[in-house]
Amino acid sequence: MTKLFHRIVVVAILVATSARAWSSEPISIGSRLELFVDDYLVDRFDGEVSLHLHKPSGKEVVLTMDKPWEDPTWAYFCVFKDDNTYRMYYRGHHHGSGEKPRGEPMCYAESKDGIHWVKPNLGLFRFNGSAENNIVLGGDDEKFPATEKWRGKLGFETDLGWRGDLVPFKDTNPGATSDARYKALVRGCRGPHQVLEGQSDYGMYPMKSPDGIYWTLMSEKPVITKRRLDSQNLAFWDASHSRYVAFVRHLKWTTDDARPEEVRPGGIRDVHMAVSDDFIHWTEPAPLKYPGDIDREMYTNAI
Numbered sequence: 545m546t547k548l549f550h551r552i553v554v555v556a557i558l559v560a561t562s563a564r565a566w567s568s569e570p571i572s573i574g575s576r577l578e579l580f581v582d583d584y585l586v587d588r589f590d591g592e593v594s595l596h597l598h599k600p601s602g603k604e605v606v607l608t609m610d611k612p613w614e615d616p617t618w619a620y621f622c623v624f625k626d627d628n629t630y631r632m633y634y635r636g637h638h639h640g641s642g643e644k645p646r647g648e649p650m651c652y653a654e655s656k657d658g659i660h661w662v663k664p665n666l667g668l669f670r671f672n673g674s675a676e677n678n679i680v681l682g683g684d685d686e687k688f689p690a691t692e693k694w695r696g697k698l699g700f701e702t703d704l705g706w707r708g709d710l711v712p713f714k715d716t717n718p719g720a721t722s723d724a725r726y727k728a729l730v731r732g733c734r735g736p737h738q739v740l741e742g743q744s745d746y747g748m749y750p751m752k753s754p755d756g757i758y759w760t761l762m763s764e765k766p767v768i769t770k771r772r773l774d775s776q777n778l779a780f781w782d783a784s785h786s787r788y789v790a791f792v793r794h795l796k797w798t799t800d801d802a803r804p805e806e807v808r809p810g811g812i813r814d815v816h817m818a819v820s821d822d823f824i825h826w827t828e829p830a831p832l833k834y835p836g837d838i839d840r841e842m843y844t845n846a847i
Contacts, residue, residue, distance in 0.1 A: 607661045611636075613649055613671040613679060613688075620776045620844070622711045623658075630655040631756055633680065633710055648683035650710040652757070666757065668694045681710050681730070681759055695758050711778040712756060717788075720781075724752035724762070727823055729779045729790060732766060748777055748792065750823050768792060768818060768826050776844045779823075788820040791847045792829050796838070813841040 578585060609618045614636040621634040632653040649669065655661045667675040668691055669682040675691045682688030712728040720727075729748040747766025753759045771794040779790040795811035816829035 650681040652680040726753040
């Protein structure tokens, strides 16, 4: 696993099917589908097997961030196939100017083939007075006010804002209701960016949607707190264990002075894991364990 950590510094992609995937024990893939980000899971290649392995390669640009509400610092892309449609969610992160410059709208695009993408005019939030945009979740009520088409409750009346991080998934839980077929954990807080000490409303809020477009709160209070939850936080239904799993951001505490250029005050950024039976009540997030120690920040996770 060492090669993976040294290769991926900014974006950490870990593929696992159980907690054993982070241990040093042998891993049996069996009939499961696995994404090979390197050769860590492959012991050897025999015969013509290697001829059938697809090796991704960069091709043409399929999407550009050319809208004024997107800004050049878009990030945290989430893409999944939903029947015959590919859905893409990403953070626009509009800086703008003025006393309240930050705004982090979550935007939406879709495609039938994964190559040709369309940014539909959803008409859910206004930007500079216009509702002709692909914003699926506004970051704050001043910069991105909701239109009459929006049916979800956002908590803006208490000055609670959403700081990007909408990473939806289609819930395959057999017990999921039709109004919650799509779910996501979204970071909410007051102020322009980070939590202030003592704020009780900072944390991850569960949201649901019947169609992946119209989102609403499932809880008036955050369900995961006491973590540095900035940047990408994601969850999904784990059919193998019949539970929801969340991978969220926090810090790995360290006193390592050997690499002072890589150590941040209070620790280096890392990934924690929590589980839930109902998407509302979550266990306390626990840090992931690795074979040996890590000396790179796991800045963004897409597990």
